[in-house]
Amino acid sequence: xxxxxxxxxEQRELREWVxxxxxxxxxxAASEWDEREETPWPVLQEAAKIGLYGFEFLANTWSDxxxxxxxxxxxxxxxxxxxxxxxxxxxxxxxxxxxxxxxSDQLLEWVPQCFGDAADPKVGAFCSTEPExxxxxxxxxxxAVYHEATDEWVISGQKAYATNxxxxxxxxxxxxxxxxxxxxxxxxxxxxxxxxxxxxTRKLKKLGLRAxxxxxxxxxxxxxxxxxxLGGKEALxxxxxxxxxxQRRSGQAAMRTFELSRPAVGAQALGIARAAYEYALEYAKxxxxxxxxxxxxxxxxxxxxxxxxEIDAARLLVWRAAxxxxxxxxxxxxxxSMSKLKAGEVAVAxxxxxxxxxxxxxxxxxxxxxxxxRDAKIYTxxxxxxxxxxxxxxxxxxxxxxx
Numbered sequence: 001x002x003x004x005x006x007x008x009x010e011q012r013e014l015r016e017w018v019x020x021x022x023x024x025x026x027x028x029a030a031s032e033w034d035e036r037e038e039t040p041w042p043v044l045q046e047a048a049k050i051g052l053y054g055f056e057f058l059a060n061t062w063s064d065x066x067x068x069x070x071x072x073x074x075x076x077x078x079x080x081x082x083x084x085x086x087x088x089x090x091x092x093x094x095x096x097x098x099x100x101x102x103x104s105d106q107l108l109e110w111v112p113q114c115f116g117d118a119a120d121p122k123v124g125a126f127c128s129t130e131p132e133x134x135x136x137x138x139x140x141x142x143x144a145v146y147h148e149a150t151d152e153w154v155i156s157g158q159k160a161y162a163t164n165x166x167x168x169x170x171x172x173x174x175x176x177x178x179x180x181x182x183x184x185x186x187x188x189x190x191x192x193x194x195x196x197x198x199x200x201t202r203k204l205k206k207l208g209l210r211a212x213x214x215x216x217x218x219x220x221x222x223x224x225x226x227x228x229x230l231g232g233k234e235a236l237x238x239x240x241x242x243x244x245x246x247q248r249r250s251g252q253a254a255m256r257t258f259e260l261s262r263p264a265v266g267a268q269a270l271g272i273a274r275a276a277y278e279y280a281l282e283y284a285k286x287x288x289x290x291x292x293x294x295x296x297x298x299x300x301x302x303x304x305x306x307x308x309x310e311i312d313a314a315r316l317l318v319w320r321a322a323x324x325x326x327x328x329x330x331x332x333x334x335x336x337s338m339s340k341l342k343a344g345e346v347a348v349a350x351x352x353x354x355x356x357x358x359x360x361x362x363x364x365x366x367x368x369x370x371x372x373x374r375d376a377k378i379y380t381x382x383x384x385x386x387x388x389x390x391x392x393x394x395x396x397x398x399x400x401x402x403x
Contacts, residue, residue, distance in 0.1 A: 011064070011072055018073045021052055022080025030081035033211035034371055039167065040084050040211050041121070047088055048118040055112045058095060067326025071267035071318050078271030082375030083211030085268060087123075090163040090212055091115060094124030096261045097172040101188045101230035110190050114170045125168035127159035127217050134160075135388050138182040142219065144175035144189060146233070151226040153189060155219050161382070165215035166200010169193045173219065177236065184243040188230040197222035208374035261383060262336040263321040266343030269379040270315055273347040276354035276372040277307045283358055283367075300357055307350045314343040334393035341389035344379035351376040 007015070025046055033040040047053035061069035078085035091114050098110050116122030133139040142157025155175050159165065171191040178185030191198055200215040226233060281304055284295035294300050321339035324331060331337070351373040355362035362369050380386045394402050 007068070007072070011066075011068060014061075014069055015072050015076055018052065018076035019079070021047065021050065022076050026077070026080030026084045030084060030211075030368065030371070031365070033087075034081075034083055035210075037205070037210040039123070039164075039213045040087050043084055044088060044121045044123075045118065048115070048121045053088055053091075053121060054115045054117075055095075058092060058111075062326075065326065067263075067322040067324075068319055070264050071270075071322045074264050074267035075271040075274065075315075078268040079275045080271075081211070082268070082272045082372065083209045085271065086163065086209045086212035089264075089268065091122075091124040091168075092264070093126040093163065093261055094168070094170060094172045097126050097174075097188055098190065098230060102190075103230075103232060106190070106227075106230060110170055113193065114168075116169060122169035123164040123167060123213075124170045124172070125162050125164035125166075125217070126172045127162045127165060128174045129161045130158060131160050135385055137186075140174065140176050140183070140186060142173065142175040143179070144177050144187065146177070146226070152223050153226065153229060155189060155191070155222040155224065157219050159217040159219070161204065161214055162200070162217045164213055165217040166198075166203075167213055167215075171198060171217070172230070173217075173222075178240055178243075181240065181243045185240065187236055189224055190228040190230065191219075191222060191224055192228065195222055195224060206378075208371070208376070208378055262340040263318050263325060265379070265383050266314065266318040266321070266339040269340075269343040269347035269376065270311060270318060272372050272376050272379075273307075273311050273314075273343075273350040276351040276369050276376075277304070277311060279367070279369055279372075280304065280307070280354035280357040283361075287358075294357075303353050303357060307353055310346045311350060314339075314346045317342050332396060334389075334396035337384065337389040337392040337396075340379075340384065341386055341393070344376075344389075345386060347376035347379050 025043060029040060029043055033043070044053055051057055061073055074085070074089060077088060094114050095111050098107055102110070114122065114124030128137075130140055130142065132141065142155065142159065144153045144155045146153055155173060157175060159173065165171070170193060172188055173191055174186055174188050176185055177187050197220045198217065200217050202216045204214045204216070206214060229236060284300050284304065285293055287294045295304070317339040321331070321336045324335055351369065354369040355373050358367055358369055361367055364370065384392070391402060
């Protein structure tokens with residue numbers, strides 16, 4: 001069987017197109033929006049105008065049977081800037097939740113509303129993490145109660161660290177419908193625009209990704225129609241019945257979303273790492289110490305060699321997982337988690353080395369590597385910490401329920 005890693009013409013054109021937008025629009029704005037710590041709506045609008053932000057763009061990238069178009073695009077966006085990249089791509093997590101748990105009718109109804117249009121762009125939010133339930137998804141306290149007489153769900157609780165929380169047009173919220181079943185008793189709901197009782201009350205000040213809005217979200221007797229339960233009531237009742245009978249679960253709402261998104265998140269980390277590596281490489285070629293460019297010193301040259309090697313290795317894991325996920329190949333060894341684990345840790349290591357290569361200059365805001373260093377750290381934390389990724393991989397390869 002033939003084996004190759006060349007991108008096809010469409011994939012190369014996509015990479016060049018997104019790279020051009022990142023270089024001409026995102027990079028010049030990166031420092032400003034990092035300092036302002038605000039959602040860069042003008043950049044989102046520019047992305048929407050050219051078709052880089054919207055339902056059609058995600059649909060087109062997902063239609064690539066190799067699964068590579070989305071990670072390719074994400075890497076280039078985040079090469080431009082992590083914070084603005086997250087402002088553009090943060091909506092995709094809500095979309096992944098709708099896609100992973102919803103019906104085709106729900107997908108067609110709610111995904112376009114997550115994005116708005118070029119004249120009036122919107123964002124979506126996926127709200128899963130809670131103050132006492134981050135990695136421990138089973139500890140979720142947000143509750144959803146069904147009222148049969150009115151065919152409504154009433155949702156109450158608190159969510160933490162929600163990207164676009166409170167400012168989103170569409171929120172996707174995970175909640176427990178049967179607390180006795182732990183994570184197996186949870187479901188995901190769409191909270192439509194303008195629904196009363198949902199509020200993003202506290203915008204969080206972050207170390208990095210500052211151009212991306214992150215907030216706590218409170219749900220106070222939020223009432224949504226029965227049709228807002230992703231997957232529908234009949235499917236939920238069947239799943240809960242199986243869980244009560246002790247049958248093996250096929251997955252739960254939050255984890256299905258993360259499984260779909262992990263390679264794409266790994267690609268984001270790769271973009272930040274590659275940007276830092278490229279900047280450090282050019283700096284090392286021009287920075288003169290002791291009468292010669294510092295790249296002529298083995299310590300610097302070997303560090304750059306390691307940085308490039310680790311980036312390329314991580315990209316291969318990301319591409320493999322993206323291909324497997326798109327073609328419904330089971331992650332028998334936790335390949336999705338492998339990709340996110342490796343890419344996240346590479347991003348942290350590479351950006352730290354970039355700062356070190358620049359020395360004192362790397363610590364100054366006039367050089368972008370300090371921002372890249374700050375942006376990279378979250379990739380060993382959100383959407384499953386490095387420790388959780390190792391747990392997933394260890395369970396997969398051992399068949400043992402390691403704790």
